[in-house]
Amino acid sequence: MRKWIVPAVIGLLVLAAAGYWGYGRMAASRSLEIQLSNKYQRAFYDLTDRVQDLEVLLSKSLVAADPGLDNTILMDIRQQAAFAQSDLSQLPLSGELAGRTAQFLAQAGDYAYSLAGRLNNGAVINAEHWNTMNDLYRQAVELNRELQGMQYRVAQNNFYFTRLVRQLQKNLPEKPGKTPQTDFQKLDEQMQRYPTLVYDGPFSEHLEQAEPRALKGLEEITPGEAKNNALAFMDRKQGVDYRAEVTGTTGGQIRAYRVEVFGDEENNGDRTVFDISKKGGRVVWMLNSRQTGAKTVELEQARQKALKFLKGRGFGEMRSAYYLLHGNSVTFNLAAVQDGVTIYPDLVKVTVALDNGEVTGVEAAGYLMSHRERDLPVVKISGEQARATINPRLQTSGGKLALIPEGVTDEKLVYEFRGQLGEDKYLIYINAVNGREENVMKLIETPGGTLTM
Template sequence: QAMAAQTNLGQLPVSTELTARTAKFLTQAADYANTLVRRAGTGAPVTATHWEQLRRLYDQAAVLNRELHRMEARVAANGAHFWEITRTAAYKRGIARISVPQARADFRAINREMQTYPTLIYDGPFSDHLERKRPLGLTGDVISASVAVKRALSLIDRAQGTDYKAGVTGTVKGRIEAYRVEVTGNRAGTDEKGTCLISKKDGHPVLMLLSRGIGAERLDVAAAQDYAARYLKRLGFEGMRLSYGIRRNGMATFNFVREKDGVIVYPDMVKVTVALDNGQVIGLDAASYLLAHHPRGSFRPTLTLEQARSFLSPRLKVEKGRLAVIPTDAGEEKLTYEFKGTVGPNTFLVYLDAANGEEVKVLKLIASSAGTLVM
């Protein structure tokens, strides 16, 4: 019902800015209900904390319901009805000019009212505390723009005979505040243009994209992977191993993840793109790594690999299993056993909680000529 309400809300002829807080509440209400259903499905009890969250949702819903009824009455007094003022109907019937000004004012008031309630924090994908989560991989002091330029130039996988120049063109706000550095490379017959994002705090590489014409493929994927691995090592990313890769349009993109004490740490992920004409690294995305990377203690699973395997469906033909740290929907981390197996022609990755064997996530692997995709 909450998701249906959100869909209907989007049909009203007012800007999304005015309805943003209301839409956010509806999304959270739907997702929290889904979270409790999943929890109940595992046999876990609904705690007093959950009931308190539900009470808060109920209170907010009551306020929203009251204000929407008042708005409906005021709109009706002006000769229109909610069911008439969807964006399409308002355009066709020419009634938007009657009802919209009042609706805009009312939604501003509702947004202000909804802002007075504390945000809902829970183990779900739209939890507000994710938006405020600070990057764990940023260390050190704030750097100057001139230092950012030097760091950006050091990211470039320089083509022989090319002269590179760079300059700061702006800053980027968000969870990782960064300098935007534009890079140009010139040599006879070829021009390269690139954009680098360098974190303001200690000058970590966040993103690097280099644009140029890609020639005919001369490298295979294995050679490109070797170029990518050496590039990461040069930048100081230690203990990284290949997770998955995809090849398309003369380029290969590889996902590298950290390995610690034999455990795969998926949150510490870096993506590298290599041009298959000459092996030049033309792309780097380290944002996930910077958000998640932090010193971790020893990994101590409660279950052994064989004990965890006993929780799997007998229909899954297991090929291998290993320990892996994976991100949860709430932005936290969980130690799991990752099992790769098949059911008929389909290949899956199944993640079981290393503490109790509960299923955490199931991914399907899709093999194609471009590489292996996960969905």
Template structure:
């Protein structure tokens, strides 16, 4: 009798373990499916925006009235911004794609500057019209190549997760249709830059001219393994190390691992050994620490990596994960272009995500002039219905990609909280940002 009871208990236990394993497998598949869906959406949206960009450039060429041209050029600026954003959502770290991103940024900057300069008094020149004609033709070439990749991807049911794995593992045998298509786009754009008009176009964007300068010596693959082992908390046998392709604006080592129920990857600059990005995918359990404590762990993590004088200015919580944005502080002035984003699992306080590219691209010690208007004068430019709670000085990038010194006001209107940025030299309202949550003030523990 006891024997049969034991057999029954054992059978129930085996069934329970099997069900648990099946449930874990289903949850992991759900995460992968969500990631794949996000990649697919970003790619199809990118293709759509390039199509729209081509059409809008053609529309501008057919226009004659300055009153019609200005809003259409402003729309082109918005479209290029959306397209650039979608590129950033795709797993293209190991593919040289910076020329295409620069191409989109330059079109956007040219369109914006032209739209706001007052075309009634300062109409398009012959050279600018010729530039638009060439941009129209080149956008058409990019459109056709992306459409080709889109058609092949749909026809052959290609997955972006496979693209990511092929890039990380340097798999030459995998179906590289998508990778080859993007390389062709980049090659075509690179050929555009050899034309004479590109000198005029590329001069529009100050940010794209900025050379990325990293301090320190080149690091070895063994040093990368040591850092990855420490941050991932895995052994050497589970690590794979690859290098970025030729033409990338920042040369990186990429480290990846897969162990038990978690996997992840990180990019480390070859010069200086700076951690530029990191993602660890694992199941996050019940929350055991608060959002404020997670922020402290994120800050200590940044200090460990050498990112000093960083102040958290934004936080949010999603599925027991704290997401934090940090900005560099120089002489009590918050430098928003020098930002780092960190994700912390609130079940045990582990850092599971980091993005420091903006910091590495923009960081420098700045010569900041004194404001030309007082904080009281700046307050007069704020909507009188907004109740101002905090005020400080900050440096932000305006819509033209230029750094400007501003007064930053944190205020409320009804139940909503806003950040309002007033130019500290001329009182112009540069930006207004609606905050999603109220965790932005870190003066007291949450």
């Protein structure tokens, strides 16, 4: 009889221990789940509050008459929209569930900000602006209504958000009936019904379809020509036989052929990848992913090399603006120059390997999008006048003319000054037409390069 009692007792003990352990695990994961759910609920309730504030503020902006009051309201709109965006991004939603809502919040905030900027510059709000604000208001009302409905269900069900997380993780197909996922889907669909705004802010949709300016009117090329252009562009080593292959295409704003160039046997693994625009056959980017060895080339040599490289490839006069060291490579930002003015929007990045001075990367997408011969505005302020408007606490130097981007579509002709206060360095941009201070940037020098913020 004893023979089976001992194993049975041991078995029971093991079972009890496993049960105890399992219960502990379950309790722990339960408590984590509750904590997580609480965080999600907080973000959701915050979001609801912000959207409510947003609705109220937008409606106020429609009736305020005094520019000063309007300005305060607009800045509040921007702030509430930014908070709401942050709350939305903390909810367990994928881009497909929240994309349009996030976009609305970004646009509302951004539009309010651009209007406030207009008011600050003495402009008035016209009928078009008013109508846009009205559109935004109606969308906010809709969003608010949907959120209020969801709030009821969230309040009913403590695990509303943990259910949502599970649905997302398992990638479950939609089930009929009311699930959190369908709630958010419906919300986003409601928002989709409104047309996207058209305005000149940084998030404007119509700009996403802009044509690359530098490729305007150029002919389509064949894949064979793309190969030739890649071979002609790359930084070739002496005595190496290169061969090129078209390996794919790229869509988007600049449609392109993907071309890969291989060296011969001795250079095994040395592979350079290109995107060559279908229109005009220009290099959109080029990248060689080889490892770089020990540094033998000086920074200044590399800079000269980068400038010479672009010059020999039809980029005209360029000026080196900034550089950035990474590993044993350096990337220069070279800006176009027109009539002695640095054109910052037309920027090409050139990466030079510091082991042998070879150009291993070029990025010209931004340049192809924006480069053209510009009609520069007439300078109305002298360099000295501009300098006089700078905060007198700064020691200033420089004062060259430059064109800087403003938002996405605008550009401004400015004087670029370097300023120093104690050990801190700044860049100050003074408008060369009206003398306004357009921007102040702080320079942060690090061993790797210079940052501006």
